[in-house]
Amino acid sequence: MxxxxxxxxxxxxxxxxxxxxxxxxxxxxxxxxxxxxxxxxxxxxxxxxxxxxxxxxxxxxxxxxxxxxxxxxxxxxxxxxETMELASQREIADRMLELFPGIKVVSVRSAGNSYMAEEGYTGLQGPGALETLWPVRHWFGPRHEVLAEPSLKLVLRDDDVAPDDLLAAARELAVPGCHATTSGAPFLEVGRDGVxxxxxxxxxxxxxxxxxxxxxxxxxxxxxxxxxxxxxxxxxxxxxxxxxxxxxxxxxxxxxxxxxxxxxxxxxxxx
Known part of the structure; x- marks a missing residue:
């Protein structure tokens, strides 16, 4: 049953x-x-x-x-x-950027109630724009600040690269501490290894x-x-x-x- x-x-x-x-x-x-x-x-x-x-x-x-x-x-x-280790999220961001210089990064934090996006990231509509039953914070900043705190999920997006290609590259890199996946959204999603x-x-x-x-x-x-x-x-x-x-x-x-x-x-x- x-x-x-x-x-x-x-x-x-x-x-x-x-x-x-x-x-x-x-x-x-x-x-x-x-x-x-x-x-x-x-x-x-x-x-x-x-x-x-x-x-x-x-x-x-x-x-x-x-x-x-x-x-x-x-x-x-x-x-x-379950959040990612700082070293792991920085390494996968840096190594993916070497392969795809157009990538922009988003850090999802605080039980999913906070998004910090790299300046120039497309697709994040801003505070209050997404339907929600409680306050959610969306804001932009430089890449080093995006990667400065542990993330529940790290989003990597390049509007000129298909998510499947980003996933294949991330799997090939096999950065310790990271688990990469896709969900049908136009970006790569990276979480803590084993999560x-x-x-x-x-x-x-x-x-x-x-x-x-x-x-x-x-x-x-x-x-x-x-x-x-x-x-x-x-x-x-x-x-x-x-x-x-x-x-x-x-x-x-x-x-x-x-x-x-x-x-x-x-x-x-x-x-």
Whole structure:
């Protein structure tokens, strides 16, 4: 019997119009009413997850920043955080910049509530521009200041280089202390080595006495690979990356066809 359902957000929980469908909302509510824990797990930060799942059964605990932070969205209490070592984040930034001089860097800090972007970075809209249920700080500064504090996640972006190419280069460099991934966003995401959605779920479940065999996860992208392989049942979306579909135990319908809801309804009908 499933004891925990954990879903990625973009490309999985929400449709291409960035909504949670009524069928998916109802499925998670039915699962929670049946005594199954439900949660969102994303490369997004908790503040952003909270704005998306507000008013749904998923508005309790959540995991953000690809597993680097867990938070209760109601109380905003941080359950755990994992930041990168300064030496590691500086080394990967410096070595990637040698390969791609156009890269700009962002440091995500303070449980995901603070973004410091390198001057010239594109894509960061500024304080208050992103939907959020609580204050979030976005600001710009010189590169040395961006790299001066430990990050939950380091974002590396070059508008002239595809994220897949950045990921391939980062994997080749294999900088100690770093784990690089992508999520479908137009940049590379780097966290602490060993910190993934799978490691966060393992930590979360151990504290609650939940066996991995009783965990069902849903995902669609490269940053979901570890948890798709780790969970008792890893479900990839039909619209997911080939690597995600290959890593999963099952492939459901697309995010626009309520693929997550279809699986939850089947689980509830069995349980």
């Amino acid at each position: 499933a004891r925990l359902l954990a879903t990625d957000v973009d490309g999985t929980l929400i449709t291409t119009s960035h909504q949670i469908s009524e069928r998916t909302r109802a499925a998670f509510r039915a699962a929670k009413d049946a005594g199954i824990e439900v949660m969102a797990i994303s490369g997004r930060q908790p503040y952003s997850i909270a704005a998306i799942v507000d008013g749904t059964a998923l508005d309790g605990d959540a995991i953000g920043s690809n597993g680097a932070v867990a938070m209760n969205l109601d109380s905003r209490r941080v359950l755990f955080e 993934t959605k799978a490691s966060a779920l393992a930590r979360y479940c151990e504290a609650r006495g939940i066996d991995r065999s009783d965990v069902v996860v849903f995902g669609d992208n490269i940053n979901d690979l570890e948890m798709l392989r780790w969970a008792g049942l890893g479900v990839a979306m039909a619209n997911g990356e080939p690597e995600a579909r290959a890593a999963a135990d099952h492939v459901t319908l697309s995010n626009d066809d309520d693929g997550v809801a279809v699986v939850i309804e089947e689980i509830l009908s069995r349980d």
